[in-house]
Amino acid sequence: MNFDFDAETEDMRDMVVRFARRELDPPRDFASLDDDGADFRRRWRLAGKQGLVGTTVPDEHGGSGLDAVAAAAAMEALGYGCSDTGFAFSVAAHLFAGVMPVVEFGTEAQKKEWLPALASGEAIAAHAVTEPEAGSDALRLRTRARRQGDTYVLNGTKCFTTNAPVADLFVVQAATAPEGGFFGLTTFLVRAGTPGLTVGRPYDKVGLRGSPTADVHLEDCVVPAESVLGTEGSGAGVFSASMKWERTCLFAAYLGAMRRVLESTVEHARQREQFGTPIGGFQAVSHRIVDMLGRYEAARLLLYRAAQALADGTADEIGPALAKVAVSEAAVQLGLDAVQLRGALGVLDGEAELLLRDALPARIFSGTNEIQKNNVARALGLGARRPRRRR
Incomplete structure (x- = not known):
């Protein structure tokens, strides 16, 4: 059981983080509803040139041909390096819910028509x-x-x-x-x-x-x-297949965002002083940060376990569903903790409150967490009526 990435994947992750920090952070007014999408497309084309919007597209159709584990690693790096989790989410939704159905179910004509443009950043899927x-x-x-x-x-x-x-x-x-x-x-x-x-x-x-x-x-x-x-x-089969990719690899972007905020929260607890001492020295603060780390690490293990099963072709309903629930719930709680530990600063414009707002929808999209639990329960054979014995 090896929990480490190979050297090539580690190099790719480092490259994605550096690129995202340099090129993909949005302008301050990126959320304006009057935006014509020009800046979004500019960043999208840059991400396309870097190979991020076509990671799982086969080489022969212009992609990188990565498996689910490497693709999740790329999304985690994107979420870590890019402060705009919404942009990372759009990339992942394009790739796993829009492009992968064409990869897995498309005819050769459909693949030739769409995959090169979708993988290069020239086209966007919904x-x-x-x-x-x-x-x-x-x-x-x-x-x-x-x-x-x-x-x-x-x-x-x-x-x-x-x-x-x-x-x-x-x-x-x-x-x-x-x-x-x-x-x-x-x-x-x-x-x-x-x-x-x-x-x-x-x-x-x-x-x-x-x-x-x-x-x-x-x-x-x-x-x-x-x-x-x-x-x-x-x-329905096409949809189910795409959801296995989405519930696994898309949520890796949240892992990256969680890690980024966790690191800044640790640094804040080291630097912020109250009563003449750094607040990280108070047990109430340090224990909360330890809990944040534990939830992040546990969710990350579940996600990469699901990604490995997807790469091996052995994925069932349980792995992606558990990964989706674990990551989304951990992201929301980590956002709440990061806000709380910053005090009044946490409710001002900043990465703690932004993570919390970005994490809230994660419990809903790709099938609500309640639906995921239903899926797991069904896979375990729970809720099925047993035939009554005749007397």
């Missing part, structure tokens, strides 16, 4: 699945896709779609057989600008403000049959 009435209940989508000759006609509304305001490709989940349950959904690749597809105004969010998010409206949006990703009826 996964449109959540709806106003179908969040946790993803199998009951109201968006419909009706076959019409050699085309499909899509109608419906998606919400909370990460990267929607800047996306060039939408990976859209729609019902082709509304009563078909798991086999009733189909995934479509829809190019931005397709008639009938419109994007709403960017959300004004509490956290992850550096990640552009909006509604997506589909009104008689006609796409060719060749835009189906996988096969008709395989949409």
